[in-house]
Amino acid sequence: MTLDEAIREYQEDGYEVTHVVESVCAGCGGRTFEVQMTDEQAMRRTCLGCGLKEFIADSDEFWDEDDAEECACTCGGEEFAAALGLSCRPDGEVRWVTVGLRCLACGLCGVYEDWKIDYSPSRHLLTRA
Secondary structure, rough: OOOHHHHOOOOHHHHHOOEEEEEEOOOOOOOOOOEOOOOOEEEEEEOOOOOOEEEOHHHOOOOHHHOOEEEEOOOOOOOOOOOOEEEEEOOOOEEEEEEEEEEEEOOOOEEEEEEEEEOOOHHHHHHOO
């Protein structure tokens, strides 16, 4: 199963994923990351190429450095490709986001976090993978 398929298959509350956007580092164009997450549905990725840290979706609003933990695969791998799945309303506004990771050590794909977006405008999240 690909990362895109894993994200699209996962439909929290029945919301169909309408867009999947691969995470690409704004600094160097890299596609491999270490990823941290908190209990407050916030995720941040760190590019393994240049070290740039970027928040996924609207995670910057909820980030708590003291609560952050490294994501890890069941194989123990901690390096990932990442993608953001978005469920959009008919008007194009985002209603749900889903973060999927593919372990670079074993290839296992899965959803690590998802959350509801209950504000508008929210279309800017399409560029926050």
